[in-house]
Amino acid sequence: LEFINFEEILVSMNNKSDTTVGIVTFHNAHNYGAVMQAYALFTKLKQLEHRPIFLEDKNSFIHNSYNLMPDFKSPVDFTKRLVKLLLDFDRKKKRSDKFNRFIENYLPCVDISEEKISVNNVILGSDQIWNPNITSGFDPLFFGKHDNLESKNIIAYAASMGKATDKGCMTEEFFNLVGNINKIGVREDKLRLNLKSKLNEEVALTLDPTLLLDKNEWNILTQSADKQKEEYILVYEVEPHPHTYKITDYLEDKFKWTTKTVSSKSSHKVSRKIITTASPEEFLSLFSQASMIVTSSFHGTVFSIINEKPFVTMKFGNGVDIRAESLLANLGLLNHHIKDVSELNDDDIFSIDYTSVNEKMGELRSKSINYLKESLL
Template sequence: MKVGTLTYHDTRNYGAVLQAYALQRTIENLGVDCEIIDYKSEYLNQVYKIKSFNDIKSIKEFIKWILTITHDKKSKLKFDKFNETKQKFSIDSYTKENISEVNNIYDCFFVGSDQVWNLNLNDIDTTYFLDFVSDNDKKFSYAASFGYKSVPNNYLDITTKNLNLFKKIAVREEQGKHIIENMLGKTAQVVLDPTLLLEKESWSKIEENINTLNKDYILVYSVAATPSLFEFAKKLSKEKNCEIIYINRSYINKLGMKNIRSASPEEFLGYISGAKYIVTSSFHGVAFALNYKKEFFYELDTKPQNNNSRLESIIDIVGLKDREIINGTNNKVDENIDYNKVDSILKEERSKSINYLNDIIKSIKKVGNK
């Protein structure tokens, strides 16, 4: 039996490549062959490509390009190497024109876990609805996300039509479950992000040890680099006598901390592993803090249009709302997280999520043996 997964894998984003890796490995751990389908989205390739000099259209863009191009090229090489050495891809690459050829290769398909159903992100690419799969009984999702609170009216028909054809749907947050129930009248299971399906021991095998500071450090990893997040990190640094390491892609250095701009996915895990504290506004910042049992603090995005739902969802599951940074402060800096309790919760959620995958694989095997 052979399984194909489809996701946003070809990016320089730690969460994206590591969740793709984790889902593929988890399915293989269930005893079947699994590959990430190397689908090349024309639109996303343009979004994530590194600009050349000829792409520059203004003085401001030129200055930013000069300050980031070396880091961007180095980062791309590292992500490409991770994909070549750690990921398991389909032998061939595919475009929208020829992806239907994979029907002859895979026995079932999983799409997830990123915002694969956010049509604003992928230029209305219905490939991520598995529209190329000829047999609807082979269409499944795992931890898929919409990335919006409700499906915009202009996407409602195309979304409803395509998702009605899925055999089973699993989403990564309660918000997605409510959308499926209200839009389709179907049930959807909420499952863990793939990065939480693999435990620390698995991640430690691929992390790269970082020869860094000789003292404890706070790792800052943000989606929205707000002044309040750094205000909190700096106060924590003084109080706990820790240095600050900031993983980012900004073209401006943050003063008073070590700026890391081109870490590989393996190095990213190494920085997580070595941190005393993690301060983050990223879902995957929280996910890996949980995997590595780190003391962490998180901040939600206060903008009206935000992607807080999955972060709020995992925080609710593990019961750690008191680790939220509000207005640059948190009063739990001297209290440790009860990881016995957290691990017990995650173990149960992990079991339910893996059972969802396993039940599907068993059902496909059963059909294939008839």
């Protein structure tokens, strides 16, 4: 894998004749979906012959949310967080180190808290960068506004408010900040329609960046992984579904497979039989080598499809389902969105026509790549 030269990027950022793209997103979050979407957008921009770099303010709330050691906000809060850390320190430290290593290796960034940066383009997103519940209020940086940032072209790509879209967060402050953006692309249709209605201008629906790369492009990150000898069912959830393990019990009994569960976080409450310390590369390897995948996560669904695996996505019957449901509908895979074992159909699961799925995915991917091409200077 070709690494981008950090010093060359910094030089080019001061050269107005060299097109440079600053990305503002949750690239340093210790979350598989967050770092994967950041890596994918960064990689696609390089393929489009741009020179991207991530922009961050190290004084911001979100930047400090993933420090291993808790911040001292109050004695009570600090003590609670410290106890939780110490109860699971070995796994938390190992996980933190692996995420930091991935971020340092693949997601080069520059701190704009103390120096002015001028770039031709700024891309905002993907992820829930406009969810004030995550960023402790609306953070102007995620709308392209910062005292030390100068750009002639602000673009939103697959930006999201998450559940905040339904909670009255589309306030006057929000729309004033959105007014700073030249081209708007979001990842959920509901947010698109709300913005289009209020702004009276076109708002694009764009793919989550993880879907901008195909199987071969993702496999670059897993080439050094040890090949698994046994067949296994992979479980990946962010929000646990009550019927997930009824599905895996059925599959284990029928196919005599084992089950591996990778957790979205590490905690002393999480069994040590569950994988909590997988690096982003190991996370990808677990998907690429699984025999079958059971997930309730959008990105779990994404990497099941990218790796052309038999899979089911667990249905909650609420707003959590929206992203996966939309993707599965577009790809003709809604029969893989199930609520319990009674809806499990072996014939459907193991007979996915991935030639057809990949053709549909290619069309969606082309539209999003065209949006980037047309929006960037």
